[in-house]
Amino acid sequence: MNYFPFYKRFFLLTFLLAFLFLTFSSCKRDKFGHTTEEIDIAYLIPEAEIDTEEAEIWIKQLIDAKQSELYFPDSFARSFLKEQLYLFYQKNNFQPVWYSATTVLPHTQSLMGYLKSAGSEGLNEDAYALADIDETQTALLGTDGDYDLPKLMKLDVFTTAMALTYLNHIKAGRVKPDEVGDELNIWLEDYHPADFVDVLYSATQNNTFDDIIKKAEPQYELYAKLKEAREEYKKIVREGGWEKINIENYKKIKIDSTEEFNRHELVPTIRNILSKTGDLQLTENDASDTSQVYDKKLQEAVKNFQERHTLERDGVVGNNLLKELATSAETRLEQIELNMERMRWLRDSLGDSYIIVNVPSYWMRLYDYGKRNFETKVMVGRSFHATPLFVDTMKYVVMSPKWHVPVSIATNEMLPKLRRGGSYFSRNNFSIYQRTSSGVREISPSSVNWSNVSNMGNYSIVQNSGAGNALGRVKFIFPNANNVYMHDTPSTQFDKADRALSHGCIRLHEPEALANYILKEKPETWTPEKIHETMYGGTTTNVYLDRQWVVHIVYWTTWVDDNGKVHFSKDVYGYDQAQKDILAKRDKNLEEWMQKRSKEFSVLKKNELAMK
Numbered sequence: 162m163n164y165f166p167f168y169k170r171f172f173l174l175t176f177l178l179a180f181l182f183l184t185f186s187s188c189k190r191d192k193f194g195h196t197t198e199e200i201d202i203a204y205l206i207p208e209a210e211i212d213t214e215e216a217e218i219w220i221k222q223l224i225d226a227k228q229s230e231l232y233f234p235d236s237f238a239r240s241f242l243k244e245q246l247y248l249f250y251q252k253n254n255f256q257p258v259w260y261s262a263t264t265v266l267p268h269t270q271s272l273m274g275y276l277k278s279a280g281s282e283g284l285n286e287d288a289y290a291l292a293d294i295d296e297t298q299t300a301l302l303g304t305d306g307d308y309d310l311p312k313l314m315k316l317d318v319f320t321t322a323m324a325l326t327y328l329n330h331i332k333a334g335r336v337k338p339d340e341v342g343d344e345l346n347i348w349l350e351d352y353h354p355a356d357f358v359d360v361l362y363s364a365t366q367n368n369t370f371d372d373i374i375k376k377a378e379p380q381y382e383l384y385a386k387l388k389e390a391r392e393e394y395k396k397i398v399r400e401g402g403w404e405k406i407n408i409e410n411y412k413k414i415k416i417d418s419t420e421e422f423n424r425h426e427l428v429p430t431i432r433n434i435l436s437k438t439g440d441l442q443l444t445e446n447d448a449s450d451t452s453q454v455y456d457k458k459l460q461e462a463v464k465n466f467q468e469r470h471t472l473e474r475d476g477v478v479g480n481n482l483l484k485e486l487a488t489s490a491e492t493r494l495e496q497i498e499l500n501m502e503r504m505r506w507l508r509d510s511l512g513d514s515y516i517i518v519n520v521p522s523y524w525m526r527l528y529d530y531g532k533r534n535f536e537t538k539v540m541v542g543r544s545f546h547a548t549p550l551f552v553d554t555m556k557y558v559v560m561s562p563k564w565h566v567p568v569s570i571a572t573n574e575m576l577p578k579l580r581r582g583g584s585y586f587s588r589n590n591f592s593i594y595q596r597t598s599s600g601v602r603e604i605s606p607s608s609v610n611w612s613n614v615s616n617m618g619n620y621s622i623v624q625n626s627g628a629g630n631a632l633g634r635v636k637f638i639f640p641n642a643n644n645v646y647m648h649d650t651p652s653t654q655f656d657k658a659d660r661a662l663s664h665g666c667i668r669l670h671e672p673e674a675l676a677n678y679i680l681k682e683k684p685e686t687w688t689p690e691k692i693h694e695t696m697y698g699g700t701t702t703n704v705y706l707d708r709q710w711v712v713h714i715v716y717w718t719t720w721v722d723d724n725g726k727v728h729f730s731k732d733v734y735g736y737d738q739a740q741k742d743i744l745a746k747r748d749k750n751l752e753e754w755m756q757k758r759s760k761e762f763s764v765l766k767k768n769e770l771a772m773k
């Protein structure tokens with residue numbers, strides 16, 4: 162009798178049982194027998210629709226796994242985007258979206274085209290894992306009709322994550338507004354990641370990425386113009402920029418059209434820079450001109466440059482102008498990209514009727530149903546009294562206003578004057594009130610020993626209506642927690658280029674003209690003559706508005722005018738630098754994220770290539 166087949170079968174069965182025992186006892190498994198800790202176990206299935214219940218388990222494992230942090234580079238948006246990721250696949254019945262077993266689908270190619278050109282939006286292309294996706298596609302796809310479900314799903318999920326990341330970068334930005342200047346609580350707009358599940362799903366079904374990208378971008382002409390300006394300056398950078406100036410060598414400089422100052426060794430360099438920036442048009446003969454004479458043509462070009470850089474348009478080359486000329490093309494390109502980012506922090510709609518106050522450029526513009534109908538110069542807060550940046554709605558206009566001096570100004574600026582005595586308060590039409598247990602009463606400045614007062618919290622100082630009132634003849638109220646508003650002023654410093662001069666409120670150069678426009682909604686009651694009479698009449702009058710004027714106080718150090726000229730302003734509050742520092746830190750974190758992510762993808766590529 163031959164016992165070998167029996168013993169052979171016995172040993173094979175024993176080995177198989179031991180193997181199964183060790184395998185199943187070593188890790189937790191889902192209902193299909195797949196481990197929940199390791200999501201990269203390979204098994205092959207034919208190219209067909211995946212079982213929805215099984216695919217859902219894989220999607221959940223992929224999203225919830227520890228490695229899921231490698232799907233999204235921005236930690237502050239990760240939780241929201243992970244939720245979006247799951248909802249997207251739920252909408253697609255948990256099927257792969259971007260790849261079949263053998264090919265990259267057409268809508269995936271469209272997406273990759275946008276990711277590869279992310280720089281045109283002022284974004285960092287490294288954030289979208291292009292090299293990893295491309296290489297992993299090559300390794301995983303084209304396996305003769307078979308594919309590795311976990312790895313294919315992982316690549317698919319990662320591609321979706323990059324699509325969601327890119328769309329949110331375009332829509333909401335890479336930086337949260339409250340990260341910039343947060344120590345002073347200046348930026349008051351919130352970060353709002355956008356829900357792109359439905360539109361992204363529609364784009365994958367219909368290959369309509371052009372539509373969703375355009376809708377994700379800020380829908381403002383100002384953004385579109387900045388995007389064009391970026392391409393212009395990118396071209397200048399690619400061509401080598403312009404000549405450099407070491408300002409340390411020219412600490413005291415003056416070049417103008419007078420005979421004493423109209424020659425200088427820097428003139429050819431200035432001519433080169435202004436020809437590159439578009440302020441000076443050169444003929445072929447001019448391009449080779451090495452003359453050191455500061456002629457009329459160059460002076461006009463300097464004036465154009467000064468106007469575009471928020472400087473006094475006097476045609477004189479001094480230290481302030483030289484600093485702007487010495488700023489490289491690379492820095493200007495970066496400045497444009499910083500401001501493109503800030504445009505993403507605006508609301509989806511500026512409103513039908515709205516006002517923009519641009520703090521570092523010192524202007525206010527009124528738009529009526531999208532058309533700019535009024536513009537005026539403004540003064541804004543000094544660097545230590547920075548004008549806050551926010552959005553609110555104008556509710557009423559106050560004519561012949563009184564100025565209720567804020568406690569901080571009363572304590573820091575008025576109290577020292579009270580201690581010195583004299584006639585300052587009577588000459589400037591101030592009244593002083595004291596709060597006591599029996600109520601509020603007006604007092605004489607001389608009735609209090611101000612040396613014993615350290616804080617003006619129990620006192621109110623009010624400047625009555627009149628010619629010398631700090632608020633002038635009219636103010637425009639859009640109620641907000643910062644107590645900031647726009648107003649007239651007796652100041653005459655609007656001819657200055659640098660107008661960061663106030664305590665934080667916005668002083669208007671032409672307040673009466675603005676009042677006339679705003680109150681056109683009440684033509685029978687508030688004629689220009691009636692407005693003027695009430696402004697100068699001395700009786701405080703509130704006029705409540707029917708129309709909703711949305712006021713946006715913004716910080717744009719770069720913008721483009723109606724003629725396509727790119728304007729730059731000084732970073733008066735240091736927000737450009739703060740934003741650059743945040744992005745530099747984010748890019749450093751991105752490098753670390755890329756290394757971890759590349760390591761994860763290299764496992765997919767190596768394993769799959771080995772199988773092939």
